Amino acid sequence: MTTHEPNPEVVDQWLDRHQRELADGLDGALDVEAGLREVLLQSRHDAAVDALGSVLDVEGGLAAILPAGRSDRETLTTPSPGRIDPVTRLALRAVPRVVAAYEVFNDTYYRTHKLDADLMRICVEITQPAELPRWDALVIVVDKALDLTRVLTDDLSPGFDRSDDRPSEFNMPRIRAFGLSMGLVADLLRALGYVRRLADIGRVDMFVAHELADALRRSRALVPALVELRAGELRYVIGVALNTEPPLLDSTAVRAFLDDFTTSDLRSADLSGVDLTGVRWSEAGTRWPPMVDIDDLKSRSEAEGDGIWVVRSGTATVRDLAELA
Amino acid sequence: MTEQAPSDGTEGPAVVPDARSGSLEASRRARREADEAFSAFYRATIRPLVGFLINQGASLAVAADIAQDTMTKAYQRWSELRDPRAWAHTVASRALIRTFASVDEDLVGAVPEPTSLLARPDAIAEWEARYDARPMLASLPPRQRQALAWTLAGYTPGDIAELLGLPVDTVRGNLAKARRAAAAYLATKEGQR
Numbered sequence: 001m002t003t004h005e006p007n008p009e010v011v012d013q014w015l016d017r018h019q020r021e022l023a024d025g026l027d028g029a030l031d032v033e034a035g036l037r038e039v040l041l042q043s044r045h046d047a048a049v050d051a052l053g054s055v056l057d058v059e060g061g062l063a064a065i066l067p068a069g070r071s072d073r074e075t076l077t078t079p080s081p082g083r084i085d086p087v088t089r090l091a092l093r094a095v096p097r098v099v100a101a102y103e104v105f106n107d108t109y110y111r112t113h114k115l116d117a118d119l120m121r122i123c124v125e126i127t128q129p130a131e132l133p134r135w136d137a138l139v140i141v142v143d144k145a146l147d148l149t150r151v152l153t154d155d156l157s158p159g160f161d162r163s164d165d166r167p168s169e170f171n172m173p174r175i176r177a178f179g180l181s182m183g184l185v186a187d188l189l190r191a192l193g194y195v196r197r198l199a200d201i202g203r204v205d206m207f208v209a210h211e212l213a214d215a216l217r218r219s220r221a222l223v224p225a226l227v228e229l230r231a232g233e234l235r236y237v238i239g240v241a242l243n244t245e246p247p248l249l250d251s252t253a254v255r256a257f258l259d260d261f262t263t264s265d266l267r268s269a270d271l272s273g274v275d276l277t278g279v280r281w282s283e284a285g286t287r288w289p290p291m292v293d294i295d296d297l298k299s300r301s302e303a304e305g306d307g308i309w310v311v312r313s314g315t316a317t318v319r320d321l322a323e324l325a
Numbered sequence: 326m327t328e329q330a331p332s333d334g335t336e337g338p339a340v341v342p343d344a345r346s347g348s349l350e351a352s353r354r355a356r357r358e359a360d361e362a363f364s365a366f367y368r369a370t371i372r373p374l375v376g377f378l379i380n381q382g383a384s385l386a387v388a389a390d391i392a393q394d395t396m397t398k399a400y401q402r403w404s405e406l407r408d409p410r411a412w413a414h415t416v417a418s419r420a421l422i423r424t425f426a427s428v429d430e431d432l433v434g435a436v437p438e439p440t441s442l443l444a445r446p447d448a449i450a451e452w453e454a455r456y457d458a459r460p461m462l463a464s465l466p467p468r469q470r471q472a473l474a475w476t477l478a479g480y481t482p483g484d485i486a487e488l489l490g491l492p493v494d495t496v497r498g499n500l501a502k503a504r505r506a507a508a509a510y511l512a513t514k515e516g517q518r
Contacts (some may be wrong), residue, residue, distance in 0.1 A: 011508045022376040029385060030375060034440030035393055036367045039400050184447060206490060211419045218401060287458050319500035 086264035088313055089257060090243055094274045101237045105230040106278075109251075111152055112223040122191060123213040125205070126198075128222040136200035142195055146188045151182035152226060173232060179227045184219035191216065202240055227251050261286050262308055276300075276311040283307045341439040361401050366397055370410055371442070374417055374479060380462055380474035384422050390421045414478060415488050418471070436445055461510040472499035473507075 092098045118141055125138050156178035191212050198204065231251035238257075239245055247258050259278050263285040271289060281288075281297075284307050286292065301309035371392055378388035395417040397411055406412050437447065462470055475485040482500060486493035 008504065008508070009505055011511060014511055015458065015473075015477060015507060019376070022379065023372060026372045026375055029445075030389060030442055031371060031444050032368055032371055032442070034444065035363055035396070035440075036373060038441040039367065039397050040364070040394070207419045207422045211416070211423055214398075214416065218398065 012308075015039065023233065052252060058069075064311050086213065086254055086261055086266060087269040088242070090261065090266060090279075092238060093258060093276070093279075094272075095237075095241045096236070097237045098241050098258075098273060101234040102275055105227075105234045105254070106250075108230040108239055109255075111148060112226050113283060115145060115148045115152065116220055116223045116268050118148070119216050122195075125189070126195065126209040127213045129204055135195055135202070139192065141200050142192045144190055145205070146185065146192065149181055149184050149222070150190065153178065153222075173229045174227065176183050180225050184216075184222050187212065187215040187219050244276040278315050279311045280304070281309055281311070283309070339342060349478060359403055363400055365435055366399075366409055371396060374413055377474055377478045378417055378421050379459075381418065381421055381470055382425070382463065382467075386443060387421070387424060389440060391417050391424065393440065393442045411480075411484070411488055414475070414480075418475075418489075457514075458507075460490055461507055463507055464510070468495075469499045469503035469506065470505065471505040472496050 016102070056217075068276055069253055075104075092228070093102075114145055122138065122142055125133065134172065156174055194205075194212060231249075231254050234250060260280050262280050262282040265287045267287050267289055269289060271292075280302070296310070298309060301311045305311055351411070374392040374395065375388045378391055379385060383391065392413075395413050398416060399406060399413050403409070462473070465473065471489075472482075472485060475488075476482075480488070482493055484494040485491070486496045489496070
């Protein structure tokens, strides 16, 4: 029996028919609306998280932290909402729970930025390998990123024994960060396996590399989630220390809240025992109590420019400075 | 210490409003609009995406699973995607290749679990048997099969080359070989009748 091949048009028609049959068959086999509902579950979850904001008494919380007697309190949507007495802000730096939470926040802030940079490096190096790639060096980077992720998220595990009294409002961001951390650990473990194989046999698989890079880029969502979680915890302990609702500060503002005294009048403050590490102050704008030796404070600070100084880590409390005065 | 003019004692960083509470309604509206756009994309794309994966050699259960996972990822990155359809096909294709690569670790003959998208995995065997192009597609080498699947999904050789990072001549060559294989398969079938 002899056969002759059909012409290209016949082949194309046959393939087109196959596609139509495939589409028709899939119409009956797939429940598209159920699949869509499953994906959009995430949207409903996010909307629920957003809705939490509507149950907070924003005005009440703001009023509770504004200095008493101010008559020009403005709404949250205006660009110049109320401000907080700098003496109170500085005094918070002597409250152990605030100091501890601020250390955790700062540590998280810097470590997550290091982690983020490492993740981006991994993404770039596996998808755009150098001519002479150093896969063994990248193995170390991935390994360290794994360690860093674990260190940053150790206390998020549902089984972690927490002795503090943080309210349940932290459950959702904590669970979210924990979930994201699990995803990142899984992605990094896969990346570690892939890069180790590269270090051993050197065969690049761009499909795997791109898929891994996509996964790692998605998992970078852990970084802002962790920073916001720690900022929230810091806001909470500040609220406890002030015996009021937590102040409405985002992760950038909460740092300025505790660090920025560049225009502050601190003459009436009781500064004994206050840890000044990280405090930003200025020669022209900050007014210290008389016992503080400005020259000595300068020697314990780094110049930031424009007359702004930042007190170096571990250098001084105000008591030290007062004793020197 | 330098003396300065007294201040009003209220200086310090401004209290920053919580953006979520300040613009909750705007956030809801933006999410609703994004959900509507995504839903339209999902409804238009999920079936062709499953078909595209089947054409590349996936079973219906695996194709539905990968397509759904890809769509979930697309939703998470929705605001970043310039060409969601091409992105979804590329990501799903990579995921399928990874599945092929790890198939040794899977349980052979494991019964697929029902999913939202594919509620009746028990109907798969009958469904899969109805498509007479499957044996031909299954006989193609992976690159030819990939080129043909992308072409059947509506992509040109230039598009495919760009999305897969391959030389366009390679794509054209694989596509030509796949078409010849299809023609030979058809001729054999005709000859058997």
